[in-house]
Amino acid sequence: MRGLTTVFRKEVRENIRDRRALFNSLLLGPLLFPLLFVGMMWFLQSAEQERAEQPLELPVVGAGYAPNLMRYLEQQGAIIQPEPEDPEAMVRNQETPVVIRILPEFPERWDEGLPAPVEVIMDPSRQESNTAIRRVKGLLLGYGQRIGSLRLQLRGVSPQIASPVMLKDVDLSTAKSRAILAVIFLPYVLMITAFTGATHLAMDTTAGEKERKSLEPLLINPVPRWQIMTGKMLTTTAFAMASLALTLVSFRIVLPYMPIGAFGMDLTLGLMTLLRILLVISPVAILAAALLTLLASFAKSYREAQSYMGLVILIPMIPSLIFMANPIRAEAWMMTIPLFSQNILIGEIIREESVALTWYAMSVTSTLVIGLTLAVLAATLYNRPRLIFSGS
Amino acid sequence: MIVVRDLRKSFGEVRAVNGVSFEARDGEITGLLGPNGAGKTTTLRMLYSLLPPDAGEILIDGLDPTRDAMEIKRTLGVVPDNRGLYSRLTARENISYYGELHGLSRQQISERIRELVETLDMVDFIDRRTEGFSQGQRVKVAIARAMVHEPQTVLLDEPSNGLDVMSTRALRDYVRSLRSAGRSVVLSTHIMQEVAALCDRIVIIAKGEVAADGTAAELLARAGCDSLEDAFVRLIGSEEGLLA
Numbered sequence: 001m002r003g004l005t006t007v008f009r010k011e012v013r014e015n016i017r018d019r020r021a022l023f024n025s026l027l028l029g030p031l032l033f034p035l036l037f038v039g040m041m042w043f044l045q046s047a048e049q050e051r052a053e054q055p056l057e058l059p060v061v062g063a064g065y066a067p068n069l070m071r072y073l074e075q076q077g078a079i080i081q082p083e084p085e086d087p088e089a090m091v092r093n094q095e096t097p098v099v100i101r102i103l104p105e106f107p108e109r110w111d112e113g114l115p116a117p118v119e120v121i122m123d124p125s126r127q128e129s130n131t132a133i134r135r136v137k138g139l140l141l142g143y144g145q146r147i148g149s150l151r152l153q154l155r156g157v158s159p160q161i162a163s164p165v166m167l168k169d170v171d172l173s174t175a176k177s178r179a180i181l182a183v184i185f186l187p188y189v190l191m192i193t194a195f196t197g198a199t200h201l202a203m204d205t206t207a208g209e210k211e212r213k214s215l216e217p218l219l220i221n222p223v224p225r226w227q228i229m230t231g232k233m234l235t236t237t238a239f240a241m242a243s244l245a246l247t248l249v250s251f252r253i254v255l256p257y258m259p260i261g262a263f264g265m266d267l268t269l270g271l272m273t274l275l276r277i278l279l280v281i282s283p284v285a286i287l288a289a290a291l292l293t294l295l296a297s298f299a300k301s302y303r304e305a306q307s308y309m310g311l312v313i314l315i316p317m318i319p320s321l322i323f324m325a326n327p328i329r330a331e332a333w334m335m336t337i338p339l340f341s342q343n344i345l346i347g348e349i350i351r352e353e354s355v356a357l358t359w360y361a362m363s364v365t366s367t368l369v370i371g372l373t374l375a376v377l378a379a380t381l382y383n384r385p386r387l388i389f390s391g392s
Numbered sequence: 393m394i395v396v397r398d399l400r401k402s403f404g405e406v407r408a409v410n411g412v413s414f415e416a417r418d419g420e421i422t423g424l425l426g427p428n429g430a431g432k433t434t435t436l437r438m439l440y441s442l443l444p445p446d447a448g449e450i451l452i453d454g455l456d457p458t459r460d461a462m463e464i465k466r467t468l469g470v471v472p473d474n475r476g477l478y479s480r481l482t483a484r485e486n487i488s489y490y491g492e493l494h495g496l497s498r499q500q501i502s503e504r505i506r507e508l509v510e511t512l513d514m515v516d517f518i519d520r521r522t523e524g525f526s527q528g529q530r531v532k533v534a535i536a537r538a539m540v541h542e543p544q545t546v547l548l549d550e551p552s553n554g555l556d557v558m559s560t561r562a563l564r565d566y567v568r569s570l571r572s573a574g575r576s577v578v579l580s581t582h583i584m585q586e587v588a589a590l591c592d593r594i595v596i597i598a599k600g601e602v603a604a605d606g607t608a609a610e611l612l613a614r615a616g617c618d619s620l621e622d623a624f625v626r627l628i629g630s631e632e633g634l635l636a
Contacts, residue, residue, distance in 0.1 A: 006492040010481070017480045213474030217537075220440050221493035222465035385443050 003223030007231025011205055015235065024200040025239040029193040030246035034254040037185060041258050051131040058136060059084045062102035072143050087121050097129030098122045098136050113151065175266035177351040183267070184324060186251065187346040190244060191316035191339055194284045197243025199309050201236040202292035207305035215388060226379040233289050233375055240285035248274050273349055280345045283364050287338055287371035294378040297387060319343050335362035338370055393418050393576055394439065394545060399448035401434055408434040410600035416578045421571050423591030424580040425624065431600040432580040433473065436547055440470050452545055466494065469543035473550045475534040479523035483514060483533045486522060487540055494541040501540065508536040512566065528559030535566065546570055548579040552586055564590055588620050598628035
């Protein structure tokens, strides 16, 4: 095993001196992802707030048919705009998010006590107009309820008759569990970090070494090839782990600055939580290091290896995307699927739910088994002379 | 002492080495001379056990690379064509790495490096990172790295590639000192002057086969020429590769 540790020590020393390795593994993931995320949240939050607090400018067609409604809208803070010539075109051209049209039969039906038609002209596929649409509909419904109650009272009927069911929310979510809504991305970011942290090292220690022509002399040393490869994979794993740990620390520092006050979330990641997440995700670092080393070993040059990596980086995204698009209840069998199980477990850890120890064990074991199988494959790869000499 | 008998290696349809036999004795410098693509590097790769031969026999001090790969690697020192140094490590770290891989102790390594720095005149750059080294400095580091464990057999692939006159002289002096120490030295080259200046025995390889072998005088006599260059052309039967 002496050869293995010698290779490990040399690769660590060499890569610590490599700015590209440090940037890719230790800076990019840990800094970029947390800042990107918090920045995005700030931006969304402030844009949303701006739209919600803006005075609502509302073009109305046929305002004359419903003067009382207009007065109500103005009392509620809407600014009624003059009748546009072509309201549909106006919405379609994004000149205004929403226009309402009072139809000519409105006064007649109103007087008869029949539902009087009001059209809301909108394009809900444009996300930025959703706030305005919600506000307009809310105002119209509010007006309708108010008039409905008045009409019942005039007829000597209690308006409560018209509300046979009373809904009451009993909210069992906690400040911690609500936090998962804000950090649903975290498992996803960590999966990607495990891979990005390993990528440069995996390529540099295999394809890079081949390209610089130092692989051939290295293999002439009296050290079994599997030890050389394992030393390299250990280095890659170590850098991926360091990348993960730094990313977690960076999130711990940055998360309290997220603009989530209004939602009543508790986003502090305690030390135990961090350690638990690290424990759950570390087999992924081994899996990533083995898989990437295996692939990069086939490449003749760093550049060729890079062209494979673009596709590989999609792998850690798949389970996270499935889980985000279609959240399902966690079950034991899911713990056997690498990447997927970590996704679920990290979610549960952040919610501070208690998770069965067997689940941890299953997740760690299944990921390790696959990771180590790939590692064994990678370790024996250079027993094929063709791969040593390709490119020379 | 290296004995090679009827060595063969094909890559698909290409017969890279097609029945090479020669001997390289201790205390002698044996030159593998041949045009580019003649099969010299493939032969060397089989000697240091990175390529398994299709047929034939190799014995290095009585050991067979296909059976005793680890043992053979301990007795071999190899200076490859491309040097293959680690540019982010210093010259000293490059040499220590190989020393450690050979299982030498820290003390043995620093002692060996001290000797090699003196012999190869590396004081000025031993603690500098090898990035930006001149070809001459690179060759010195590659040689020191290959010699750190004091191997009995030394293989050099195109050692004087890209060297200036002074570096070439220094290299030749060093190779001669290896001969004096009783080591078996094999160098592969396509440069005529190199074999003429250095080698005790010359093995001319062309198209994967041995075209001729013997001392320089024997080869001249056999070809009936005055200069080695003419003899070389006559013996391999073409001028192919001479201009490379």
